[in-house]
Amino acid sequence: MQRPALYYPYIHIRDERWLKTAALYWPSIYRLVPNGYFRSDGRTSAAFCDADILRTVDPGAFTAEMDRELAQALRRHSEDLVRKFSVERALADFNGVPFGDLGPDVPALGWIHIAKFPERLLAQLCDMGLAQQGRAMLPETPHRGAVMAEWIGLHPTLAGAYMTVVARRVGQDAGYNPLTDQADLRRATVNGNVAAALRLLGVGGDTEDAKVAPRLEGDGVHTYVSLALNYVRPGNLDDVTPEAILRCRTDLEEELQAFREYVAGQQQELSTLAGIGYDRQRLEAFAEHVTQTIEVPLKKLERGLALHRMEPTRSLLLAGSFTPPAAVAAFTDNVPVVATTVGVAATVGSAWWSVSAARRSARQASPVGYLLDVRDRLTPQTVASRARALYRGYRQGS
Incomplete structure (x- = not known):
């Protein structure tokens, strides 16, 4: 049986074209939404929510166990992390203006809800200057300019690496397959433990960081299925209504299940391909595998x-x-x-x-x-x- 997907790093899905494609394969797609959070979804997301395809899960139940491993990594690499990814560095890199002269909400930071942090880890991040608590919401938002203490700002690269670890942990514990519409994060998802996050940040590499994360059942499936669907999805995907996607899922239920079983039969090979350490070689290997198992049979x-x-x-x-x-x-x-x-x-x-x-x-x-x-x-x-x-x-x- 195909595992559900877990969308990250955001609460609101940024690319609804990606969502339409993902819904053509995964039975359901979860996203990390704190209890009581106000959502403002686009048309496709709202339609898929109504159809119970796009679902929510509270991250709080999964992040508490991340405290110890991440805290140790922060201590081991504190100097490199602060030098490269402090809040002050993020703001300075954004427009060269000193930290003290900028307001609390600027696009230089990546914002993550406080529910996605273990309490002690958040305190450590703030003490090191790697996190800033409190975000000034824009006037057009439902909160109308209030400073929201539940939002934590980090250097965008550090925020992406952190959410990769969170998605991996939730996927491992809850049985979800982490998926993202952000190309720069996809390469770290498969090995999304702390070591992989540190490699994404360009730090780490010592013996303590070398622990390999356990493989998830769905490792490599996202890349494979995305490439496969590229052969057949229309160029005008913006014009395809979410209702058309839902009809496809319903009318082709048996064919979709047969295709999922076909993909599942390749799981071991897909996991091996996903584990290739170099981005270019990994993508080339996936492309060749899709050519042999999808493109050639399709043409025939x-x-x-x-x-x-x-x-x-x-x-x-x-x-x-x-x-x-x-x-x-x-x-x-x-x-x-x-x-x-x-x-x-x-x-x-x-x-x-x-x-x-x-x-x-x-x-x-x-x-x-x-x-x-x-x-x-x-x-x-x-x-x-x-x-x-x-x-x-x-x-x-x-």
């Missing part, structure tokens, strides 16, 4: 379906019993409309039904058939264009 299936699609109509043409219905000819390039008898129309209608059934059967038999179904449903052709293409095929004998 498409070729088979293209040939099979015309087989019944060829038979009709060879038998001399085919006359194009008026409804079809009307969509062609000024081809004269030929009158048809009820008997011939019934024969052609039967041929179309047989082709449709055969194509669906062929797709269901293929582990990648789901991807073609997604493509066809999310990039619908008009009735006229389908009929025109079909009739051209008849004339050309293709």
